[in-house]
Amino acid sequence: MKLSEIAERIGATVEGSGELEIISVAGLQEASSGDLSFLANPKYAAQVASTRASAVIVPADWDRPATCTLLRVKNSDQAFAEVAELFYEPVPAPAAGIHPTAVVAESATLGDGVSIGAHCVIEEGVVIGEQTVIQANCVIGYKSVIGSGCLFYPLVSLREFTTVGNRVIIHNGTVVGSDGFGYAVQEDGSRKKIPQIGKVVIEDDVEIGANVTIDRARFGKTRIGKGTKIDNLVQIAHNVVIGEHSVMCGQAGISGSSTIGSRVILAGQAGLAGHLSVGDGAIVGAQAGVMRDVPAKDFVIGSPAMNHLQAKKVIAGTVTLPKLKEKVKKLEAEISRLSAEKSR
Structure with missing residues (x-):
């Protein structure tokens, strides 16, 4: 299926060649030539530059470099779900x-x-x-x-x-x-x-x-x-x-x-x-x-x-406990030293 046809189906803007032939869909890391991939989680943004996919579905405001054709959409996760349906081979329905x-x-x-x-x-x-x-x-x-x-x-x-x-x-x-x-x-x-x-x-x-x-x-x-x-x-x-x-x-x-x-x-x-x-x-x-x-x-x-919000404060406080423990030990030692000097 040509990329331009897919773009029309999902309402995407093509940035690159719409004549690419897409044969399957795959994740950014697993994709190869002929595959269409997508980016929904910013955590994987760096993989867009290194993916071997022929094209990647990205958010409309994507502003980072890419080495492949891009399809810009409002919701890349939803768009990829629609594309996956185009390439899904359903199991034959059982006979009544x-x-x-x-x-x-x-x-x-x-x-x-x-x-x-x-x-x-x-x-x-x-x-x-x-x-x-x-x-x-x-x-x-x-x-x-x-x-x-x-x-x-x-x-x-x-x-x-x-x-x-x-x-x-x-x-x-x-x-x-x-x-x-x-x-x-x-x-x-x-x-x-x-x-x-x-x-x-x-x-x-x-x-x-x-x-x-x-x-x-x-x-x-x-x-x-x-x-x-x-x-x-x-x-x-x-x-x-x-x-x-x-x-x-x-x-x-x-x-x-x-x-x-x-x-x-x-x-x-x-x-x-x-x-x-x-x-x-x-x-x-x-x-x-x-x-x-x-x-x-x-x-x-x-x-x-x-x-x-409350839980995050509790967690942050827990993280500082080791330092607080060391600080208390030093203060106790200092108090002990001052008490000893006073009693001389």
């Missing part, structure tokens, strides 16, 4: 129908164009909407309801009574609706399991990464709001409610009965205690340990988590 090795209960209801892959189990009372694809080795539990246009990759387990909206994507190995972690301590110190009689509701346009676990509610509903995106290896406990268009990054964990607002970002390995509230638009930094409510639009980091 039920694989001979799948086990589908007679009471299950399948919409038009549904595809059920090899060795799947579709239990009694399940309802699956039209054009939904359930790939190999998935288990859809008793009386679960799945909307239309969904895609479940292999080895997804949907436990009983789970409700999934339309256009939901769930990646390999994820378990939705497993029992919440609930036990009652007995007089002898043993723990008796508390029945988890609630369910999980996943709204439209949610995407859930690989090996995510979402627990069913103890009672009521664990709810994942419309458009929310969940990264790999995230744990969401019983009765958690997540608002719309939030983002949960890898290895984040949310304890039971916490409420996460809309357009919230939980960065990697963030951990939240139970029964907390995180307000709309808040950001929880990587590895933050949240012990109390987070106001809307706040940005917290650290463990225990606090507002990022």
